[in-house]
Amino acid sequence: MNNRILIIFFLLLSGTVMAQTTVTLQDQCNCEVLSGTQVTAAGMLTPAGADMGDIYVNTDTGTIYFWDGDSWELTSSDDQQLQVFGFNPATNELTLTLENGGTFNADLSNLTGDGNITSTTIDVGGDSNALLGNVTLEIGADAVTNAKLADDAVQTENILNGTILNEDLADSSVDTDKIADGTILTGDIASAGNDLVLVTDAVGTVAWVSRASFESIADQVTITGIGTAGDPFKVEDLSIVTAKLGADAVTNAKLADDAVQTENILNGTILNEDLADSSVDTDKIADGTILTGDIASAGNDLVLVTDAIGTVAWVSRASFESIADQVTIT
Incomplete structure (x- = not known):
């Protein structure tokens, strides 16, 4: 009786031990199972050194990752698009x-938004709420500063007529090309003092000089006046005499047409180069003035004749031998 009880007890004990045997995840996948909180997302590279197929369990989220040889990846994913x-x-x-x-x-x-669109240089209109509102933005007055302008951005159409002031112009920026003809008035010219005259000197420099220096010029005979607007200097009629003219001062441009007559030409000064081609005709040649040396020769043993139609020509002297037979004509 006691032996039977012992056998039954032994069998029950053996069954209980076998029922409590645990099969781990590591045993099922034949891999190493790691755990911790380092791997929090797919694609992470640490912890490194795992073998292909090793498992990592994030103990905070319960998410399971596997090592694909390069990184930890999710064991499953939903790629719904x-x-x-x-x-x-x-x-x-x-x-x-x-x-x-x-x-x-x-x-x-x-x-709803948790903030507003605000600006000190941009005018915000409509709904200024930062989310789900219709907002209008406009540049505020004086908001575009010099720093915001690109080089060469301002052109003539951007400048309001009549708004460029003296202080806007750089020194020496206005040259002669920018000044319209006839626009410099007497009031625009800076005066250098009293009783001065604006002249150019011997090297062309513009300068103010004393009006008194002109008194010797205005002798009140050839040149009259005192050099003022009411009594300007002027040259009196017929007052320019030979002594007033410099050498070679009278150029062709100063000579009127037909102004040069025979008394103005010095005898013997008209040269060949002064004569135009074909300008000397028979009327200009005095009788008996053409000498043999003036006649251009056309060659040897020639005779100057006129032909049957009156043309002057040189012909061979031999053509005259049959005419002069040395009997009738010698």
């Missing part, structure tokens, strides 16, 4: 449609 999304302004609902046909509706009715 977002197909369509739409927003219903009447209900303020955002609807998302997934690849598998599933949808998700998000109620945005209570979604």
